[in-house]
Amino acid sequence: MTAGSVAAAATFTWVGMVLAISFVEAPLKFRAPGVTAPIGLGIGRLVFRALNAVELVLALVVLSCLAARTPPVATWVASGLAVAALAAQLLLVRPVLGRRTRAVLAGQEPPRSPAHLAYVALEVGKLVALLTGGVLLLTS
Incomplete structure (x- = not known):
């Protein structure tokens, strides 16, 4: 297996995970019966x-x-943009979301945060970059 094949496989595995978790599991869990905001x-x-x-x-x-x-x-460039989006999520957005989650789990009701929208926007950008990089890997 060549480095290009491994990179393409890893890229499309990454795409599948982001699609399955961020765009399917995350929104659906809050619709399940009995799942409260703290549990979700x-x-x-x-x-x-x-x-x-x-x-x-x-x-x-x-x-x-x-x-x-x-x-x-x-x-x-495409792969770098995906990695940059992940870095921004982990270093900039997740800490803000983490503080809000801890507050909710502690029984507080903090105001809605624009950080969630930033995370979703980065997730969409990351997905586009991954798909572009994966296709480029397959065609080069």
């Missing part, structure tokens, strides 16, 4: 912590494979 947030915190850990591993695999292969610049 508690589950979400665990699920997104695990997702982000796997995303970091996949990002390292993709970047390592790209470094071994020297693909076209567009592939680097």
Whole structure:
């Protein structure tokens, strides 16, 4: 298996995880019978912590494979944008969301936060970048 094949597989695995968790599981869990906001947030915190850990591993695999292969610049840009979006989520947005989650779990009712919309926007951007990078990997 070539570095390009491994990078493409890791990229599309990453795409599948983001789609399944961020765009399917996360919104649906709050619609399940008996799931309160604190329970949903508690589950979400665990699920997104695990997702982000796997995303970091996949990002390292993709970047390592790209470094071994020297693909076209567009592939680097797309993959780099996905990694940058993940970094922004982890370093800038997740801490804000984490504080809000801890407040809700402590029984407080903090105001809605624009951080959630920022996270979703970064998730959409990351998804577009991953799809673009994956297609470029398959076609180069």
